[in-house]
Amino acid sequence: MTAGTANADGVPASQDNLLLRLAVEYFLFEEAAHLDNWRLDEWLSLFTKDARYLVPTTDLPDGDPARDMMFIDDDYERLKGRVTRLKSRHAHREYPSSRTRRLITNVRLTRIDASEVEVEASFAVYRSRNEMIAPYVGIYRYTLARQDGGAFLIRRRRAELDLERLTDHGAVSIIL
């Protein structure tokens, strides 16, 4: 890697940053493993108390939750409610639970400072249930809060879908 090379967001491709990206990928892959295995309490523990989880509508990926329609606009309390619901056998759309497989790739660091790292990553989340399998495809935008010892917590997690319509699944009934 040539010294001084930076990505399109101006983050230099330094050895430190490449190592940081590996640490971020490690974190994202562990998060995906929690979700694919329906370990939702463990997943919830990855969030800061001021966290936000957002899924904009398919026709407005840059939607602003303050004034636009969102599929999901959760603060920590609402996210907790969502997790509680998904663990219930009365969450009918997800009982029995669907099987999911998260493919996360093209992980890019877009901003780094002492307390936070901003990350984007491409995803394909396959969900299969009722004799049907189909992907949700899109991009994640994370703000990760840096913790002591190199760990992370999620402060902001936004899943922007590339789909034009929720055609195959009809809803966002899982955690994307």
Added chain:
Amino acid sequence: MDLANLIIEDAAAGLFRVHRSALTSTEIMTLEQERIFARSWLYVGHDSEVPEPGDYRRRMVAGRPLIFVRGRDRIIRVLINSCLHRGALVCRTDVGNASAFQCFYHGWSYDTAGKLIGVPDAEGYSAEFNNREQELVSPPHVDSYRGMYFVNFGKSVPSLRDHLGNARELIDLTMDSAEPLGGWTIIRGTAKFRIRANWKLLAENSTDNYHFRTVHRTYTEYLTERRERAGAPAPSVNRINNSRSLALDNGHVAMLTQSVGRAIANPSPVWSQEAVAETRRVRDELVKIYGEERGLQMATVSRFLIIFPNYAFQDTQSGFRVRQWWPTSPGEMEVNQWEFIPRRERADLTAYRLEGAAMFLGPGGLGTPDDIEALESCQIGFGAPEVEWSDISRGMQRLPRSDDELAARGFWRQWHALIQGLDGAARTGDVAAPDSLPPKMELRA
């Protein structure tokens, strides 16, 4: 196909049954296109979606590609999005502002009123061709009520006003309720999703409170938990004995409930004191302008209305939205959903409103996915033709509450009349004399 016997009604015995072939048959779906969608008033859009000259939205209505556009002359029109030359789409983006629409195929162009204004190499055409006034075709009937635009592809049809009939009284309550706040405007973002179920099941579901306890149990638990933490009593999601199922004119139906969480103007106990004070102020203003009865109807009653055949108008404790849905096959529909807010609503109340909307009635909410599951589950059940009938009898012999099925019967009666080629049902209610409008309900100030 024995159309006359698709619905069996026995008022004396209190029985109402729908033959399930009405929900599975391709032949029926073809008839629905001819006898219902090709001659009903169908929603296209709201004027707030095209505020400026040249603003447009593309819409698909009964399979027709349409442009909903405010012309440079400020007049709102509905144009069929198909070039007069060979048929290509002259507008290929869903939303925008145009000075003209130019067909990309051979370059014919049209102004925002639809008039043909340019044909490349016009000398290739006859003088007569070039002298003819030509314009994009419009649906034969276009009309609006309270900012909502509808089209009708039928030949001779009743006016939109007559078609809406007494449903206008419920529409007016909601539309008037935002007048002190500058009127309603549709926000950006559309919920677009598919349900693998017959389109009529969503009409049934949208005015059915009977399923709330069972299907939406996790949502109720979520609300209860949040309120308990805020030191507020658990929600009585609906005061069931003081709610109504209504069958209105021309197959329109409604469910009325009373519940807190309405940004106009019946606040949730978990909202901030400032927000609660603001909803009280709005409610007092409504009572001052419209009188106590109408003002409290606006503030405290949630209205889940269906304009026959496929348009839901839902002014609820989780926001105000409209929904439209189209069959794509007997066992599948596509749904589009738009959300309204009052133009001059305070930001904190809009935030509560949008939170409530997203948490319940959207494809990412805690409610709608389970409705979808229920509808799809029914459709899978219909795979067994040995089970011939669905039962819609609940509440036939009492003043129907919101958890009774009068609204579904009203919808089905109109559907049954139209599918047989009649102009409409002789009555849509269970009895000849329907409930007064708005119904006499005990409204809590």
